[in-house]
Amino acid sequence: MLGHLFFVRMLEYLNADDVIVNLVEPGMCKGSGLHRDISGGAGVFLDVYKSLTGRKPEDGAWTYVDAAVVKGKESHGSFCMDWEIHPFTQLVYLPEGQAIIDSIWAETMDEFEFVGARAILEKFKGKG
Numbered sequence: 001m002l003g004h005l006f007f008v009r010m011l012e013y014l015n016a017d018d019v020i021v022n023l024v025e026p027g028m029c030k031g032s033g034l035h036r037d038i039s040g041g042a043g044v045f046l047d048v049y050k051s052l053t054g055r056k057p058e059d060g061a062w063t064y065v066d067a068a069v070v071k072g073k074e075s076h077g078s079f080c081m082d083w084e085i086h087p088f089t090q091l092v093y094l095p096e097g098q099a100i101i102d103s104i105w106a107e108t109m110d111e112f113e114f115v116g117a118r119a120i121l122e123k124f125k126g127k128g
Helices: 002-013 040-053 057-070 095-111 117-124
Strands: 023-025 079-081 084-086
Touching: 002 023, 002 095, 002 117, 023 057, 057 079, 095 117
Parallel strands: 023 079
Antiparallel strands: 079 084
């Protein structure tokens, strides 16, 4: 969810004519090693669950290609899941969400001030 909130603010700086940026959820993929540190019954359950319901890694990878190439420029700024465009988490659309977006953005920009992140992004804002 934090990714959704940060992403929404980042879109103010990125133009679809320069780069297509979408937030992609590739689904649970088998063989990803995502749950490799979980042992015991939970680990066995996840192994069985992923083997029965998980996507092949290649299928998960295709969701990124779909979001950037197949959907094209018109999809810029979308949340793509299961090869379809979906709404962002509800918090994005609420006033409380805007306050959280402001906070996350400010904290992240402060964290990356050593590389001049704000100045770099300002060069892109309003371009195009």
